Amino acid sequence: MFNNQLYNKSYHDIELSNYSFLITGGAGFIGSNLVEYLLKYNAGHVRVLDNLSNGYFENIKDFIELPNFEFVEGDIRDLETCKRAVNGIDFISHQAALGSVPRSIADPITSNDVNVGGFLNIMVAASESKWLRKMVYAASSSTYGDSTDLPKVEGKEGRPLSPYAVTKLVNELYADVFSRVYGLNTIGLRYFNVFGPKQNPNNPYAAVIPIFCKHFIENTELIINGDGNTSRDFTFVENAVQANIKAMLNPVFENHEVMNVACGDQISLNEIIEMLSVMSQKEIKITYGSERPGDVKHSKASIYKIQNSINYSPVIKFTDGLGIVYNWYINKL
Ligand SMILES: NC(=O)c1ccc[n+]([C@@H]2O[C@H](COP(=O)([O-])OP(=O)(O)OC[C@H]3O[C@@H](n4cnc5c(N)ncnc54)[C@H](O)[C@@H]3O)[C@@H](O)[C@H]2O)c1
Numbered sequence: 001m002f003n004n005q006l007y008n009k010s011y012h013d014i015e016l017s018n019y020s021f022l023i024t025g026g027a028g029f030i031g032s033n034l035v036e037y038l039l040k041y042n043a044g045h046v047r048v049l050d051n052l053s054n055g056y057f058e059n060i061k062d063f064i065e066l067p068n069f070e071f072v073e074g075d076i077r078d079l080e081t082c083k084r085a086v087n088g089i090d091f092i093s094h095q096a097a098l099g100s101v102p103r104s105i106a107d108p109i110t111s112n113d114v115n116v117g118g119f120l121n122i123m124v125a126a127s128e129s130k131w132l133r134k135m136v137y138a139a140s141s142s143t144y145g146d147s148t149d150l151p152k153v154e155g156k157e158g159r160p161l162s163p164y165a166v167t168k169l170v171n172e173l174y175a176d177v178f179s180r181v182y183g184l185n186t187i188g189l190r191y192f193n194v195f196g197p198k199q200n201p202n203n204p205y206a207a208v209i210p211i212f213c214k215h216f217i218e219n220t221e222l223i224i225n226g227d228g229n230t231s232r233d234f235t236f237v238e239n240a241v242q243a244n245i246k247a248m249l250n251p252v253f254e255n256h257e258v259m260n261v262a263c264g265d266q267i268s269l270n271e272i273i274e275m276l277s278v279m280s281q282k283e284i285k286i287t288y289g290s291e292r293p294g295d296v297k298h299s300k301a302s303i304y305k306i307q308n309s310i311n312y313s314p315v316i317k318f319t320d321g322l323g324i325v326y327n328w329y330i331n332k333l
Contacts, residue, residue, distance in 0.1 A: 001062045003197060005324050007037045009315065011242040012249050019133075020045035021248075022089040024076055024122060025096030027055030029199040030138065030191070033237045034093055034244050039063055049085040050096060051075040059198050076118030082125040086132065091248045094122050094137040097167070100205035101142065104164035105293065115167035116174075123174055127182040136247045137175065139188035139258055140168040141233070141299055150266075151302040154190070154258055161296065172258055179256035187247040189240070192262035192301050196237030196321060197328040209234065209322070212272055213329040216280045226291040228270035233262040233300045236321030239314045246310040253309070262301035263314040275319060279326055 021038055025031040026048030032055070038046045047070045048060060063069045074081040076096050086092065097115045098104070104111040119137070126135045142165035147158030160166045171188065178184040193207070201210030215222040243261040277283060291297075306312040316324075 002036060002040050003328075006033070006197065006238055007040050007241070010041055011245045012041065014249060016041050016043040018044055019090040020047070020088060022047045022049065022085055022092045024049045024085070024092070024094045025055060026050055027052055027057060027059050027071075028095060029055075029059075029196070030194055030237060030240055031055065031093070031095035032059035032198050033196065034095070034241050035060060035063065037241045037245065039066060039069060042068070044068060045070065047072060047085060047089065049074055049076065049081070054098065054203070056200065076121055077113055079121045079124065082121040083128070086122070086125040086129050088131060089129070090131065090133045092122070092126055092132065092135040093244050093248060094119070094135065097138060099164070101162040101164050101295065102292065103205045104162050104167070108163035111163055111167055115164070116170050119171050120174060123178050123184065127178055127184040134248050135184065135186045136244055137171060137186060137188055139172055139190040140165070141190050141192040141260070141262070141301065143169050143172065143190060144296070144299070146296070150298060151264065151300045152260065153302045154260060154305050176256045185254050186256050187253060188256070188258040189243050189247060189261045190258055191240055192233040192235050192260065192299060194235050194237055194240045196325050199237070199325075201329065201333070208269065209272065209325065210329070212276055213326050214333060215284055216276045216282055216326070217330055217333050219282065219284060221285040221287060222273075223287045223289050224269055225289055225295070227288055228273065228286075229268050230295070231266045231268040231298045231300070233265055234267050234318055235262050235314065236316040236318065236324075238316045238321070239263065242315070243306060243310075243312050246312055250310045257309070259306040259309065260301040260303055261306060261312070262303055263318060264301055264303045265318060266298065266300040267318055272322070275322055276326065279323060
């Protein structure tokens, strides 16, 4: 039921069995990993709200019989669904959204409906709850937009480069206003390219690491957008789960805060290819194409704020995470 390579270290120091959690988007990649952590450490109640538009029942099917797990198939674009999902919940981690820059360029209206309209519904439901203690939500490094500063520091953002980035920026603006107007305390976690088990490589908008692993496993030609020197602060999913757990359970913050979730490293696509070549003992054909619109060339986070405020530490390093996920894909593909 639980992946024995993940979550062997706990990131909380309170008894989780006393609390209930709502994970929106909990059938998706990051959400289902957070669900796995909470159930592994015996959380009192874990409710998932997901419409399975981009997530998979497969990601949570092992948990379905557990008495402390509940799956609600529903859409965050419906306010009443959100209110029912929030009812009786202590902590919310809001992960549901339509990810992917190219998807938002192809269909900005649906991205906005889900990422902004759905976010607002969850915020309204959360702010009306008499029970809720804290809400955490998935923000994004895309909010740094066209800023070329490295590392990326909270408070020094550029202009958004895609409709997706606009939606994530608007989330932060709403969260900030909700804290001041309605007293809803939230933390936005700006993820930097999260990767790990349960991330789908077959989706048309799949991320880089799942795609690369798939091509190495299947020995097929890999087409890279750009010259391969594009770099990102790739973050193993266990680190993102740690950030969620600490942000939800940490009592220090009031009002609204955003913080980077990353490793503070910079890894290029060509470096990943080299690592996968060594790991797989394979050479596959690589073709370099044109850069993708809406992408920044380099990204690397400052993790000073999250380290010093909620005691986050990126304990799983990139190469270890890549090894875990590569082996996971070997068994899945
Ligand atoms: N993966 C990353 O590197 C990354 C980086 C920055 C931000 N984020 C953000 O983190 C969150 C989780 O990302 P992920 O990679 O796990 O994506 P994911 O697509 O795997 O998970 C999102 C989940 O939300 C669900 N969902 C979508 N629309 C919905 C709706 N209308 N109602 C209910 N559920 C809905 C999907 O079915 C899916 O299960 C998202 O908000 C994403 O924008 C992710």
